Amino acid sequence: MRKTALLALTLLSVPGLSAAVIPGPQKAQKALILSNPVGLRSELSAPSVALAFQSAPSTARGEWTADTRNTWQGDDGEPRVQFNLRTSAGDSRWGFGVRLRELAGLPPAAVANMANDVQFTWTREAGTFRFNGSFDQGRGSGTYTFTQDQTFVSNMAGAGYKNLTADDIVRLAVIDVTIAHVRGLAQAGYPNLPLDDVVRTRIHRVTAEFVRELAAVGYKSIDVDDLVRMGIHGATPANIKALQDAGIRGQSVEDLIRFRIHKVTPEFIKALEARGYRNVPAEDLVKMRIHRVTPEEMDQLKALGFGGMDIEDLVKFRIHKVTPEFIKSMKDVGFVTISEDQLVRLRIHKVDAKFIRDARADGLTVQTPGDAVDLAIHGPRWRRK
Numbered sequence: 001m002r003k004t005a006l007l008a009l010t011l012l013s014v015p016g017l018s019a020a021v022i023p024g025p026q027k028a029q030k031a032l033i034l035s036n037p038v039g040l041r042s043e044l045s046a047p048s049v050a051l052a053f054q055s056a057p058s059t060a061r062g063e064w065t066a067d068t069r070n071t072w073q074g075d076d077g078e079p080r081v082q083f084n085l086r087t088s089a090g091d092s093r094w095g096f097g098v099r100l101r102e103l104a105g106l107p108p109a110a111v112a113n114m115a116n117d118v119q120f121t122w123t124r125e126a127g128t129f130r131f132n133g134s135f136d137q138g139r140g141s142g143t144y145t146f147t148q149d150q151t152f153v154s155n156m157a158g159a160g161y162k163n164l165t166a167d168d169i170v171r172l173a174v175i176d177v178t179i180a181h182v183r184g185l186a187q188a189g190y191p192n193l194p195l196d197d198v199v200r201t202r203i204h205r206v207t208a209e210f211v212r213e214l215a216a217v218g219y220k221s222i223d224v225d226d227l228v229r230m231g232i233h234g235a236t237p238a239n240i241k242a243l244q245d246a247g248i249r250g251q252s253v254e255d256l257i258r259f260r261i262h263k264v265t266p267e268f269i270k271a272l273e274a275r276g277y278r279n280v281p282a283e284d285l286v287k288m289r290i291h292r293v294t295p296e297e298m299d300q301l302k303a304l305g306f307g308g309m310d311i312e313d314l315v316k317f318r319i320h321k322v323t324p325e326f327i328k329s330m331k332d333v334g335f336v337t338i339s340e341d342q343l344v345r346l347r348i349h350k351v352d353a354k355f356i357r358d359a360r361a362d363g364l365t366v367q368t369p370g371d372a373v374d375l376a377i378h379g380p381r382w383r384r385k
Contacts, residue, residue, distance in 0.1 A: 060146040060166045062087040064131055068111045069138035072097065081111075085144060085170075092167050096174050098122060103131075110135040118142075126152045126173035146170055155179040160192050168195060177202045184208030190224065197224050204231035213237035217244065219253065226253045233260040242266045247273075248282075255282040262289040271295040276308060284311045291318040300324040304331075306340065313340050320347040329353040335369055342369040349376040 063086050071079040080097035087093075100106070105120035115135045122129040127149045133142015148169050156164060156172075159182050164172075181202055185193060188211040193201070201207075206227045214222065214230075217240045222230075230236070235256040243251070243259070246266035251259070258264070264285045272280060272288075275298055280288075287293075293314045301309065301317070304327050309317075316322070322343045330338055330346065333356045346352075351372045359366050359375055366372050 058148050058150070060087065060170055062144055064133065064140075064142055064144045066135075066140040067138060068100075068135065068140065071100070071111075074099075087167075092170075094170070094174055110138075110140060112138055115140075124173040124176050125149065125178045126169050126176075129173070146173065152179060156182065159183060159186065161195060161198075164195075171199065175199055175202050181207065185211070188212060189221065193224065197228075200224075200228045201231075204228050206231045210237070214240070217241050218249075222253060229253075229257055233257050235260050243269075246270055247279075251282055255286075258282070258286050262286050264289050268295075275299075277311070280311065287311070287315050291315050293318055297324065301327070304328065309340065316340075316344055320344050322347050326352075330369075333357065334367075338369055342373075345369070345373050349373050351376050 065084045066081060068081045071081050074080055074097075078099050078101065081100055081103070082095065082097055085094045085096075100111070103120050103122055105118075107115045107118060107120075109115040110118055113135075114137065118131070118133060118135060118140070120131050122131070127147050129144055129146050131142060131144045133140055146169075148166075153164065153169065156162075156179060159179065161182070177198060182198060185191075185198070185201060185206075185208055188208040190201075190211070201224070206224075210231070211222075211227070214220070214227075214237050217237050219240070230253065235253070239260065240256060243249075243256075243266055246269045248266075248269060259282070264282075268289070269280070269285070272278075272285075272295065275295060288311060293311075298307075298309075298314065301307065301314075301324060304324060306327070317340070322340075326347070327338075327343060329352065330343065333353050335342075346369055351369075355376065356366050356372055359372070364375065366375060
């Protein structure tokens with residue numbers, strides 16, 4: 001049975017592009033899945049792609065398609081166009097976005113109209129893609145060749161990456177892995193990384209400078225997987241320093257990542273401190289963000305007589321939807337003096353202002369929050385006759 005690998009690379013953040021690599025169903029391999037900065041948590045690793053060739057020829061060939069009608073902008077604001085490649089044997093496929101300005105020789109007519117017999121190139125340090133084909137109203141197709149740069153191949157071999165397959169080198173070209181990136185990581189304390197890790201660090205902008213700046217704020221000898229996760233979620237040296245300046249120090253890498261995922265920012269921490277909440281544990285900060293406990297709502301609660309609440313109670317209020325509006329409605333029906341626990345119990349048993357007004361209209365005595373809860377538990381919901 002012929003081995004096949006389906007590799008989809010959607011490129012958003014490395015110079016020129018960013019990528020997601022997904023292995024085909026034939027191999028139980030690890031998948032590299034990228035999230036848009038925004039994010040959501042990702043467990044990432046890339047598949048080894050030594051499938052198509054036992055030895056790497058200097059030129060790879062295949063077919064390409066493109067759609068210039070659906071361009072998008074990367075973090076740098078530059079437009080990108082979608083390309084898809086397939087090897088001649090069909091063993092490997094790639095999909096990626098690339099800056100329009102990097103496609104040398106692509107005629108303007110190809111972007112929106114018709115262009116026949118087009119020839120254009122895309123050059124990376126690992127080699128050069130040469131495309132031939134045509135476009136019709138922005139949709140293009142044709143054939144391509146990829147020629148390896150032998151200097152790059154030799155430099156990678158000298159850095160410990162020998163016997164790279166043709167697919168390996170195409171992958172390095174698409175993601176724009178450079179020898180400077182590889183050597184920089186080695187000098188920063190990460191020599192001889194597996195090729196998959198080299199790819200992941202390039203995609204997620206884990207550079208030698210990133211590693212050195214992390215060390216400067218107290219984070220040294222971090223596992224590559226954690227470095228990649230920090231890159232994905234924006235737990236950057238600048239972000240860590242801002243937290244430290246706000247008095248948050250000594251957090252684990254996991255906490256730093258959770259802070260980024262749940263938007264525990266220096267501004268949020270300072271706002272809590274201004275309201276008397278200092279040295280809040282990382283776990284509580286995350287819980288407050290998860291349940292949307294905001295400084296603004298804390299101010300509203302204080303104005304209603306619920307200032308200085310425990311964090312656990314603030315979270316409970318959010319879970320059970322004890323909002324300032326709900327508290328006001330309870331005061332309006334006569335429950336002027338009411339505790340935090342009573343408010344939560346009212347919400348749990350679905351007691352609202354209408355329930356109380358209807359019960360009273362039916363001649364029932366509901367003088368306290370406890371009466372309302374007992375009625376909700378032991379009696380039917382009374383309606384206005």
